[in-house]
Amino acid sequence: MNLTDGLFGDAELSAAMDAPAAIAAMLTVEAALARVQGRLGVISAEAARRIDAAAGELTPDPASLMDAVAQAGIPAQAVVGALKAACPDEADWVHFGATSQDIQDSALILQLRAALRVIEARLVTLDRALTAKARDFAEQPIAARTRFQIAAPTTLGAKIAVWRAPLRRHLQRLEQLRPRLLTVSLHGAAGTGAALGQRMQPVRAALAAELGLGAHDVPWHAARDAVVELGGWLALVTGSLGKIGADLILLGQSEIAEVQAGRGGGSSTMPQKSNPVAAEALVTLARLNAGAVGMLHQAMVHAQERDGSALGIEWQTLPQMVVRTGAALRLAGELAQTLRPDADRIDAGFAADRGAMLAEAAGFHLTADMPRAAALDIVRQALAQLASGQAATLAEALAGLAPDRDWAAILAPERNTGDAAAQARS
DSSP, rough: OOOTTHHHHHHHHHHHSSSHHHHHHHHHHHHHHHHHHHTOOOOOOOOHHHHHHHHOOOOOOOHHHHHHHHSSSSSHHHHHHHHHHSGGGGGGTTTOOHHHHHHHHHHHHHHHHHHHHHHHHHHHHHHHHHHHHHHTTTOOOOEEEEEEEEEEEEEHHHHHOOOOHHHHHHHHHOOOOOHHHSEEEOOOSSOOTTTTGHHHHHHHHHHHHTTEEEEEESSSSOOOOHHHHHHHHHHHHHHHHHHHHHHHHHHHSTOOOEESSSOOOOSHHHHTBBOHHHHHHHHHHHHHHHHHHHHGGGGGOOOOOOOOOHHHHHHHHHHHHHHHHHHHHHHHHHHHHHHHHOOHHHHHHHHTTTTGHHHHHHHHHHHHHSSHHHHHHHHHHHHHHHTTTSSHHHHHHHHHSSSOOOOHOOOOGGGOOHHHHHHHHH
16 A cells, blocks of 8 residues: 555556455456366366366455466466465366466456446546537637647637547547456466366357357467556556646646636645646656556567566556546546636636737638738738737737738637637547
8 A cells, every 4th residue: 555545546456456356356267267168078077166166166266366376486386376275175176177377377368358347437427528528618718739838729629529439439548458358367277278178169169158258269479469458458558548648737736727627726825826736646647557558568578488588567557547547537537527728717818828829810811812921911010010919919910011901800719719619529
């Protein structure tokens, strides 16, 4: 436990990926394996019944298995040992024809399936919240900024639509990923299924059906692409949420303060401050997962039929990526619900800009009845007057250089947001 777990952790996802959950998932796989082997006549029906019952009742303390795990180099072997001890008369039939990696991997998939249901539900909830906010503020003008500089008017709804758009693509990616990821592993010691011979394929198919998973004919003990693909997907999700966090930090900083979200955190010595704690955490979590996905790719360099050094990287990296993704979605959901613009600060920002962000719009307006070069020259002169203080606003400067036009109306921010409102409502 870390003191920062309340910020960077997530209790629900931690519970899905922690040691008790892993042990329970391994025992679920072992129980299912015994049941299908009993039905298919690989082991006796009575042995299957007793193994199933023992696995259902067994809840070993993770601490009691740590020495055995350290000795074996794989958690499943310690769990299998505990199960055999719980039903000594059937010990010879426990784990029959399987290898520890089969149980470890199949259990991991069960854990990931449960975790992904939680993550998907949070993604859907966040998508709905941002959709509602985008529509609420579809026509709220706000300055767009490119490369940290004021660029042109947009709307707050359009900004939110940009945040929301990747979430829907992530949901599509998840549906595409699931069939590749959610598969059982049962191929035996060297991946050939030799221990059960011709019976291995039907046992594997029956185990997959029992667990509600798919099954591959070729082992994935040493082919970790689906697991690494999941890691990439998790990093995509947190990366998209990190972008939201970064934008909210900038939009809420003291000099701008156009948008607020979240409760804010106080300073121990500066009572005027309201730190963007949740938004900062989104950026942190995104960067942590971005680094972790590179580490997870190291697990694909998996020597021969099984490589403990590669597996160790996966075991130490993937669960935390899942937890971070859950934490980021939790925080982003809270921010989305509380997001609100400060219309007065937005108006003050437009006033302070004095119309300079409408320079592009002015140029295109003039181009309608004069050569483009001439139009841009007028706009450059107007901007020079604005910079030197000869004109209070860009509209005032243009009125002198290109008279007989209602420049105040032409350059009104709300008339120059293009498709922003439509994007917000999409």
